[in-house]
Amino acid sequence: MSSLALRDLSVTFGGVRALEGVSLEVAEGTLTGLIGPNGAGKTTLLDACTGYVAARGEVYLGDRRLDNLAPYRRARAGLVRTFQSLDLFDDLTVAENVATGMPGETNRRWWHQLRRMPSADIPVLHDLLGSLGLDGVADLLPGAVSQGQRALVALARALIARPDVLLLDEPAAGLDTHESEELGRRLRGVCERGTTVLLVEHDMGLVLGNCDHVHVLDGGKQLASGTPAEVRSDPAVLAAYLGEGSPS
Numbered sequence: 001m002s003s004l005a006l007r008d009l010s011v012t013f014g015g016v017r018a019l020e021g022v023s024l025e026v027a028e029g030t031l032t033g034l035i036g037p038n039g040a041g042k043t044t045l046l047d048a049c050t051g052y053v054a055a056r057g058e059v060y061l062g063d064r065r066l067d068n069l070a071p072y073r074r075a076r077a078g079l080v081r082t083f084q085s086l087d088l089f090d091d092l093t094v095a096e097n098v099a100t101g102m103p104g105e106t107n108r109r110w111w112h113q114l115r116r117m118p119s120a121d122i123p124v125l126h127d128l129l130g131s132l133g134l135d136g137v138a139d140l141l142p143g144a145v146s147q148g149q150r151a152l153v154a155l156a157r158a159l160i161a162r163p164d165v166l167l168l169d170e171p172a173a174g175l176d177t178h179e180s181e182e183l184g185r186r187l188r189g190v191c192e193r194g195t196t197v198l199l200v201e202h203d204m205g206l207v208l209g210n211c212d213h214v215h216v217l218d219g220g221k222q223l224a225s226g227t228p229a230e231v232r233s234d235p236a237v238l239a240a241y242l243g244e245g246s247p248s
């Protein structure tokens, strides 16, 4: 388990300042939310952390500085992300989709095993699927499971490499309220089992109902930071993002 710390992170796209001098921490073992209106810079922040865009500033995973490393080396160091689109492989089973997230030699070995035996015979894979409630659908194709389960498959694919810190980009997109609540419970479990999570999300119920801490971006800058209760009642956040009424 590790913390994530960003120091003075900035990204520009031509004349657009997508991120301006953002410094924030994601404390070890927490589920931390990152919210803000459309265009606030949330995805750009994930891109900057993982090396998908050129950025100025510093990125630390625990004591280790990562911002001079290529994206694949940041992932190997323990900083793993998901993307807004789930991009599951339709012709691979749930278990096979998750297996694609395992790097290196283990991945090759699993492919051979999955051809010959049920996924339940690979304990690491089976345990992860079980922890997310996916063991009953492990050998089905993604098209045969619910949208909520597909979101959990994408989560499992990121977790299979056992990241120290996991960055999630809108994992609740397209989920109904029940599925979003289930995702929230699963994310709490992920933290309890030792992964620090930064959650970018528009689903306020998911963020405010489950996160330990929340950072708010607006216009590429950090607008607020605090517990869900503090952020929920922060006038600047209400004005800039949540609108007149506080979310219930």
Ligand SMILES: Nc1ncnc2c1ncn2[C@@H]1O[C@H](COP(=O)(O)OP(=O)(O)OP(=O)(O)O)[C@@H](O)[C@H]1O
Residues within 6 Å of the ligand: 013, 016, 017, 018, 036, 037, 038, 039, 040, 041, 042, 043, 044, 045
């Ligand atoms: N590749 C790019 N080229 C030019 N401008 C970009 C690029 N990517 C993002 N931007 C701009 O940077 C700003 C931040 O975008 P970003 O996607 O990070 O916001 P966001 O908070 O993730 O928004 P959303 O909630 O809609 O996903 C926006 O003004 C956006 O138009």
